Amino acid sequence: xxxQQLLSVIxxxxxxxxxxxxxxxxxxxxxxxxxLMVRAFDDTCMKLQRSGRIGFxxxxxxxxxxxxxxxxxxxxTDWIFPSYRDFGMALYHGITPLEMMHNMFxxxxxxxxxxxxxxxxxxxxxxxxxxxxxxxxTHIPQAVxxxxxxKLRNEDNAVLTSFGDGGTSSLGFHSGMNFAAVWxxxxxFLCQNNGWAISCPSSEQTASESYAIxxxxxxxxxxLVDGNDLLAMRKAMLDALERARRGDGPTLIEAVTxxxxxxxTSDDPTRYVPKHEVEEWAKRxxxxxxxxxxxxxxxxxxxxxxxxxxxxxxxxxxxxxxxxATPPPPLESIFSDVYxxxxxxxxxxxxxxxxxxxxxxxxxxxxxxFPL
Ligand SMILES: Cc1ncc(C[n+]2csc(CCOP(=O)(O)OP(=O)(O)O)c2C)c(N)n1
Ligand SMILES: [Mg+2]
Numbered sequence: 323x324x325x326q327q328l329l330s331v332i333x334x335x336x337x338x339x340x341x342x343x344x345x346x347x348x349x350x351x352x353x354x355x356x357x358l359m360v361r362a363f364d365d366t367c368m369k370l371q372r373s374g375r376i377g378f379x380x381x382x383x384x385x386x387x388x389x390x391x392x393x394x395x396x397x398x399t400d401w402i403f404p405s406y407r408d409f410g411m412a413l414y415h416g417i418t419p420l421e422m423m424h425n426m427f428x429x430x431x432x433x434x435x436x437x438x439x440x441x442x443x444x445x446x447x448x449x450x451x452x453x454x455x456x457x458x459x460t461h462i463p464q465a466v467x468x469x470x471x472x473k474l475r476n477e478d479n480a481v482l483t484s485f486g487d488g489g490t491s492s493l494g495f496h497s498g499m500n501f502a503a504v505w506x507x508x509x510x511f512l513c514q515n516n517g518w519a520i521s522c523p524s525s526e527q528t529a530s531e532s533y534a535i536x537x538x539x540x541x542x543x544x545x546l547v548d549g550n551d552l553l554a555m556r557k558a559m560l561d562a563l564e565r566a567r568r569g570d571g572p573t574l575i576e577a578v579t580x581x582x583x584x585x586x587t588s589d590d591p592t593r594y595v596p597k598h599e600v601e602e603w604a605k606r607x608x609x610x611x612x613x614x615x616x617x618x619x620x621x622x623x624x625x626x627x628x629x630x631x632x633x634x635x636x637x638x639x640x641x642x643x644x645x646x647a648t649p650p651p652p653l654e655s656i657f658s659d660v661y662x663x664x665x666x667x668x669x670x671x672x673x674x675x676x677x678x679x680x681x682x683x684x685x686x687x688x689x690x691x692f693p694l
Pocket of ligand 1: 407486487518520585
């Protein structure tokens with residue numbers, strides 16, 4: 323339990339408690355469509371992984387409001403240093419499911435040309451969504467450094483860095499929080515407390531009364547927010563961004579939410595997550611909560627929700643087909659993507675590799691046959 327108040331905006335009946343979102347009808351519906359898109363992307367990736375067509379994915383079910391509410395407060399020129407569970411932030415700002423699918427298949431059209439794990443998206447153009455780092459917390463000091471650089475250049479942009487409850491145990495969290503506060507860097511720290519760090523429950527992650535309270539020791543505000551309430555997330559982010567842009571420095575936001583699926587497609591949460599806990603949180607589903615809000619504004623019906631979800635599934639199925647049919651990057655690109663002019667000694671090594679590939683065949687992920 324915590325002495326801090328949990329910020330929430332959407333009431334159980336869908337009405338709001340006075341905080342205006344400032345979102346137009348179209349913007350509210352864009353938030354909703356993005357959350358449905360995340361869910362449809364998740365469902366599709368689970369099937370693709372289980373049928374052996376992609377190697378890995380990360381479920382986002384339960385945390386869609388955190389991602390989309392936070393993203394809705396950002397300008398397109400701001401920078402995002404995301405966690406691996408932030409699909410909705412990219413989709414909200416216009417990245418297409420097809421661009422994401424190219425990464426899931428690691429093909430020639432993937433921004434990282436198949437040299438990152440699936441889910442480790444990198445969309446620094448046209449938005450500023452920086453490549454996801456697998457080592458937990460390592461992106462936090464990078465976000466702070468970027469924010470500090472913006473301050474030195476008198477830019478009006480801000481930085482969002484997002485991580486999990488487990489991420490607060492990393493060195494990157496502590497050094498990032500400290501430097502950001504000392505330098506008054508325009509950075510927002512978003513801790514998505516979804517209850518679990520793989521199989522480690524939050525109760526074993528920290529002895530603090532909350533994650534938000536950790537901000538106090540570093541000299542910045544710490545805000546506790548209902549992470550399943552899209553409008554509360556938006557409000558907390560808008561306040562933190564305003565503070566960052568006026569030069570007053572960083573804020574730590576703890577979004578209290580829940581991971582309604584496994585950690586990844588490699589995980590079996592039924593081995594360690596109590597069933598009653600999942601059932602309890604299912605009643606607080608962030609998508610249903612936002613649907614009630616839209617319904618209170620006469621913007622939502624069950625039929626509309628089903629129609630849009632069906633459309634999202636069709637769009638993503640088409641994206642998966644196209645990405646699967648796109649060939650992998652050519653073998654030569656392991657050199658040509660690195661050097662403008664390939665040095666002689668590397669060229670000789672390359673030619674030896676290509677000759678081997680010609681004789682023995684190319685490598686397919688996981689077949690174990692390529693003799694390197
Ligand atoms: C430095 C480091 N240690 C351990 C891991 C293995 N690992 C991957 S995800 C994860 C849990 C992270 O949990 P949390 O930060 O709560 O994020 P969530 O997965 O719940 O979104 C761990 C321990 C890692 N990737 N990097
Ligand atoms: Mg977690």
